[in-house]
Amino acid sequence: MYETLAVVGATGAVGRIVLEQLQKRNLPFKKLKLLASERSVGKEVRYNGEVIQVELLAPGAFKNVDLVIGSTPDEIAAEFVPYAVQEGAIVVDESGYWRMDPKVPLIIPEVNPEAAEKHEGILASPNCSTTQMVVALAPLHRAARVKRVVVSTYQATSGAGLPGSEELNDSVRSALVGKTHPPKTFQHPIGFNLIPQIGSEKYEGYTSEEMKMVYETQKIFGDNQIQVCPTCVRVPVATGHSESILVETEKPLSVEEATNLFQAFDGITVVDDLSNKRYPMPRDCDGKDDVFVGRIRKDISSSSGIAFWCVSDNLRKGAATNAVQIAELLMKRS
Amino acid sequence: MYETLAVVGATGAVGRIVLEQLQKRNLPFKKLKLLASERSVGKEVRYNGEVIQVELLAPGAFKNVDLVIGSTPDEIAAEFVPYAVQEGAIVVDESGYWRMDPKVPLIIPEVNPEAAEKHEGILASPNCSTTQMVVALAPLHRAARVKRVVVSTYQATSGAGLPGSEELNDSVRSALVGKTHPPKTFQHPIGFNLIPQIGSEKYEGYTSEEMKMVYETQKIFGDNQIQVCPTCVRVPVATGHSESILVETEKPLSVEEATNLFQAFDGITVVDDLSNKRYPMPRDCDGKDDVFVGRIRKDISSSSGIAFWCVSDNLRKGAATNAVQIAELLMKRS
Numbered sequence: 001m002y003e004t005l006a007v008v009g010a011t012g013a014v015g016r017i018v019l020e021q022l023q024k025r026n027l028p029f030k031k032l033k034l035l036a037s038e039r040s041v042g043k044e045v046r047y048n049g050e051v052i053q054v055e056l057l058a059p060g061a062f063k064n065v066d067l068v069i070g071s072t073p074d075e076i077a078a079e080f081v082p083y084a085v086q087e088g089a090i091v092v093d094e095s096g097y098w099r100m101d102p103k104v105p106l107i108i109p110e111v112n113p114e115a116a117e118k119h120e121g122i123l124a125s126p127n128c129s130t131t132q133m134v135v136a137l138a139p140l141h142r143a144a145r146v147k148r149v150v151v152s153t154y155q156a157t158s159g160a161g162l163p164g165s166e167e168l169n170d171s172v173r174s175a176l177v178g179k180t181h182p183p184k185t186f187q188h189p190i191g192f193n194l195i196p197q198i199g200s201e202k203y204e205g206y207t208s209e210e211m212k213m214v215y216e217t218q219k220i221f222g223d224n225q226i227q228v229c230p231t232c233v234r235v236p237v238a239t240g241h242s243e244s245i246l247v248e249t250e251k252p253l254s255v256e257e258a259t260n261l262f263q264a265f266d267g268i269t270v271v272d273d274l275s276n277k278r279y280p281m282p283r284d285c286d287g288k289d290d291v292f293v294g295r296i297r298k299d300i301s302s303s304s305g306i307a308f309w310c311v312s313d314n315l316r317k318g319a320a321t322n323a324v325q326i327a328e329l330l331m332k333r334s
Numbered sequence: 335m336y337e338t339l340a341v342v343g344a345t346g347a348v349g350r351i352v353l354e355q356l357q358k359r360n361l362p363f364k365k366l367k368l369l370a371s372e373r374s375v376g377k378e379v380r381y382n383g384e385v386i387q388v389e390l391l392a393p394g395a396f397k398n399v400d401l402v403i404g405s406t407p408d409e410i411a412a413e414f415v416p417y418a419v420q421e422g423a424i425v426v427d428e429s430g431y432w433r434m435d436p437k438v439p440l441i442i443p444e445v446n447p448e449a450a451e452k453h454e455g456i457l458a459s460p461n462c463s464t465t466q467m468v469v470a471l472a473p474l475h476r477a478a479r480v481k482r483v484v485v486s487t488y489q490a491t492s493g494a495g496l497p498g499s500e501e502l503n504d505s506v507r508s509a510l511v512g513k514t515h516p517p518k519t520f521q522h523p524i525g526f527n528l529i530p531q532i533g534s535e536k537y538e539g540y541t542s543e544e545m546k547m548v549y550e551t552q553k554i555f556g557d558n559q560i561q562v563c564p565t566c567v568r569v570p571v572a573t574g575h576s577e578s579i580l581v582e583t584e585k586p587l588s589v590e591e592a593t594n595l596f597q598a599f600d601g602i603t604v605v606d607d608l609s610n611k612r613y614p615m616p617r618d619c620d621g622k623d624d625v626f627v628g629r630i631r632k633d634i635s636s637s638s639g640i641a642f643w644c645v646s647d648n649l650r651k652g653a654a655t656n657a658v659q660i661a662e663l664l665m666k667r668s
Contacts, residue, residue: 148635152486152578154528154567168526172506192502192572193617194488196629196643201608205589205631214634227635231578231643233488236570238526244486244565244578255539274535283527295530297539300548301482301561309530309565 001334002066003030005327006089008057008080009071010034011043013162014094017320018069021289023048027328035061037076062087067330069323070094085121092123092326094319096208099124099216106219109325110267111138115222116329123326128318129153129209129232130216133243135268135291135317136310139261141221144249147304148227151213154235154242155198156282159314160185165238172236186234195234207232240282241314245307252304255296262293267317272296280311288313289321335668336400337364339661340423342391342414343405344368345377347496348428351654352403355623357382361662369395371410396421401664403657404428419455426457426660428653430542433458433550440553443659444601445472449556450663457660462652463487463543463566464550467577469602469625469651470644473595475555478583481638482561485547488569488576489532490616493648494519499572506570520568529568541566574616575648579641586638589630596627596642601651606630614645622647623655 005027009015015036022032034045035057043054055061057076062068062084068091070077070084077095084091098104104122105115111134116123126134137146157168163185171191174181180189188195199208206214213230235242253261263270271280272294280292291312299305312318339361343349349370356366368379369391377388389395391410396402396418402425404411404418411429418425432438438456439449445468450457460468471480491502497519505525508515514523522529533542540548547564569576587595597604605614606628614626625646633639646652 150484150580150635152565154488154569169510173510176503176507187611188615189617192570193615194569194571194576194645195615196576196578196613197608197611204634205608205629206634207608229580229633229635229639229641231486231629231641233576233578233643235488235528236526237528242528242530242567244530244567246484246563274531274539274541277521277531279530281522281527281529283523295539295565299563300538300540301484301563305563307563307565309567311528 002331004033004065005029005031006033006035006062006065006068008035008068010045010054011036011040012071013158013165014071014315014319017315018071018324019045019047021320021324025324025328027324028331029067033065059083060087062089065089067327068092069327071319071323081122090121090123090330092125092323094125094323096127096212098122099126100219106216107326108134108220108322109329110135110265112220112222113329116326125319125323125326126216126220127209127212128159128314129155129241129243130213131318131322132241132291132310132312133213133245134217134220136245136262136293136308137247139265139268140247140249140253140258140306143261144251144253146226146247147250148248149217150229150246152231152244153233154237155232156237156239156241156314157190157234158239159241168236168238190234190236192236196231198232198234237282239286239313239315240311241318242282243310245310246299246305248302248305253306255298255306258306259296262296267291268293270294279309282311285311285313289316291317336665338367338399339363339365340367340369340396340399340402342369342402344379344388345370345374346405347492347499348405348649348653351649352405352658353379353381355654355658359658359662361658362665363401367399393417396423399423401661402426403661405653405657415456424455424457424664426459426657428459428657430461430546432456433460434553440550441660442468442554442656443663444469444599446554446556447663450660459653459657459660460550460554461543461546462493462648463489463575463577464547465652465656466575466625466644466646467547467579468551468554470579470596470627470642471581473599473602474581474583474587474592474640477595478585478587480560480581481584482582483551484563484580486565486578487567488571489566490571490573490575490648491524491568492573493575502570502572524568524570526570530565532566532568571616573620573647573649574645575652576616577644579644580633580639582636582639587640589632589640592640593630596630601625602627604628613643616645619645619647623650625651
């Protein structure tokens with residue numbers, strides 16, 4: 001049913017991993033089309049031993065395309081997704097533009113695969129910081145119903161694409177010789193620094209990145225009663241978002257119950273042995289597809305809370321891997 | 335009354351700033367004695383244009399000393415503080431060893447100066463991560479009573495002294511050329527990484543650093559009802575601890591009330607203008623004595639919470655500055 005697959009933004013930080021995941025997971029399509037902006041047109045990309053030329057993203061490009069995975073900034077997705085759908089393709093979009101549209105299901109395949117059954121041509125993949133948190137919360141929510149989440153993030157620079165990673169290196173190199181690299185991608189120098197702002201001001205002092213964690217979590221769980229208080233912070237780490245999460249559940253959970261629930265859930269790896277210095281860290285999760293959970297403990301400030309630490313490769317489960325999993329889900333169903 | 339002041343650990347990361355603060359604040363003592371371990375004996379340190387030789391920290395060294403500021407590891411403080419007191423000195427100790435002793439007041443001069451009135455020769459300065467949080471909480475506690483605090487820290491490497499700062503640089507330099515610098519001071523490589531462990535396992539999955547934030551906060555406020563859930567994380571930042579804090583108060587506070595309370599409090603500087611990208615960051619707070627607060631907003635997950643972001647130079651208010659302020663408080667009273 002899905003003979004031709006198109007990847008939009010194939011030469012970007014996430015697009016490259018989309019291609020890697022398509023090969024690794026061996027998705028059953030026959031033809032691959034790579035689309036990008038003018039700047040990348042004509043570039044040659046190797047895929048399964050074949051060389052594919054990048055073509056221009058423009059109306060008409062989706063005429064014979066069945067399924068699209070889009071890894072582009074919001075403004076590009078706002079433009080191309082409607083004509084891709086009009087030309088007959090189904091689009092799995094990683095941008096933030098379509099996620100909160102009531103007609104667009106927001107999917108994490110391990111969490112709400114059923115939501116993919118009904119769509120009007122567009123399916124969205126959540127924001128990186130939301131995805132890993134919701135994967136981690138899912139087994140607790142199923143068993144004990146999540147009421148409230150307090151989360152502080154430690155987000156890697158690759159969340160801002162290849163320019164973010166380059167700016168981290170440049171900023172760190174400058175700082176090491178006592179100089180300041182002028183920031184372009186981030187609001188301030190990121191080397192040896194923290195920036196407590198991701199995105200722009202959105203709602204009552206919260207940033208757009210923070211409000212994504214509120215709205216997207218409620219939408220994926222289909223539960224507007226879940227309260228989330230997020231603080232999103234950029235840290236001088238190249239890849240791997242980390243999150244310090246406190247979750248309050250309706251039914252209290254013991255640490256043992258929570259740990260067992262995490263362990264039994266598809267897509268979560270528990271690394272939790274403080275006395276042997278074992279817990280998830282960005283350097284160990286880089287290049288891996290799972291969501292890693294550790295430092296699981298009783299919230300000592302409430303009667304029904306669990307605190308834990310969660311790390312995942314933001315370019316993988318937070319972006320490319322989840323989108324490819326959504327495509328896989330659609331293909332299996334067709 | 336305090337004619338001779340001794341600084342123990344004068345050549346360490348914090349000791350150097352103690353000397354700088356003593357000069358800057360122009361404390362009224364007549365003679366300065368510098369004490370350290372054998373390794374540093376004979377070193378010459380400039381103070382107010384005078385050259386002072388470092389002497390050996392050993393029994394007998396405090397015979398004519400009135401007041402001591404100690405910046406040493408716990409195990410050194412455990413040993414020297416008793417004989418310093420026995421030899422007639424009053425000790426302001428920055429280590430963690432004496433803080434929770436019921437006979438030892440734990441002081442932040444802006445918060446609980448009255449506790450310094452009664453002591454048996456030892457006064458303690460709190461842990462860096464506690465100090466900046468308690469300073470920030472103090473005006474809210476006075477106005478609306480703090481019930482619960484959820485805090486995630488982003489702690490700089492200089493919290494582990496000069497070796498910590500050196501290891502950060504070495505680790506980052508190695509990572510930039512694709513190598514791994516073997517960690518000595520920290521549990522894992524810190525360059526471009528995060529380590530969700532500071533200290534050792536202490537209580538039900540919490541680390542010693544985390545439990546300091548619980549016990550010390552309760553002790554300083556003299557209120558065991560205050561519940562604190564901390565997560566302490568080491569980040570690749572040289573100087574300046576940051577904290578994402580959510581506080582629930584008995585009496586609800588508006589953002590405006592909280593901001594006014596912060597602004598009116600001695601020792602707090604509010605930097606809070608998200609739309610103009612202004613908020614506290616480690617790079618801006620390095621070398622400053624205040625506690626910086628920003629991103630002040632309503633907790634959107636509860637009815638009585640305020641969320642904010644707090645940064646302070648961990649070597650200053652978190653250590654040297656607070657200790658010198660305690661010494662100053664004693665001198666004013668004598």
